[in-house]
Amino acid sequence: MNFFIDSNLILDFLSERKPFAENANQIFNLAYNKHIFLYTSSQSVLTSHYILKKAFAEEKVRKSLSEILEIIEIISVDKIILQKGLKSIHKDYEDAVQIFCAHKTENLTGIITRDMKDFSTSEISVFAPDEAIIYINKKLKS
Template identity: 40%
Template sequence: MKDRLFLDTNIVIDLLGERASFYESAAKIATLADKGKVHIIVSALTYSTVYYLLSRYEDNEVVKEKMRKLKVIAETSDLTDKIIDQGLSSKFADFEDALQYYCAVKTECNILITRNGKDFKASEISVLTPDEYLKSRKIKP
């Protein structure tokens, strides 16, 4: 069975923003998805956040094109009333993290990929950094 990886927003920003210290590992995960070796899932909320942040530094159409390419390899988890209610009722300190987590649960992800593992202490899903995930699968980060 292929891993179902939920990418936290910070990982998508690393990937599409090509952030120097973090890009390579995020790109390797995207390549695994492109080759059909893993499924990657992002929340609908991620698209608006990524657009808002990246369009401050890059041309709007360039950012949209990057997001179109992501959509080819990533499944999108809808942000539903139920997920919002779960987030509002959760023990997560950060509401956005709660929404991300419940999107991952809804889409039956087995691993949540983030650089902020401490924000997901309440997670019942494995939480790994991109480097940790790649090492766990014996792929050089």
């Protein structure tokens, strides 16, 4: 199963944001153990770095991001994606860019995000983290 994740899930995991960290930990553990495959945009990595460095030392932030890059595949944000985002019906440009990056993921099961509202116009299935965990566990048992 292939899932695209946004910055929120990365931030929940790396900053141990309560109460969201528990679900993020489960999702990253599923990826670490190769039960699922995670994808994100290059922009999400940059955004995560920018936000994390406000709360944590630069060295710790770089080490943490480096570690998760071992288990996440990166989809590059390119000119075509940026243009599609600008022309799209999605109200939030940054989320539109994320959605169009997700479209580049082969055999995508869905997007995992806590930002359900801004992803509601996505043509791709969207899961809240807790919903994704339930869905994944059902698929793994069948």
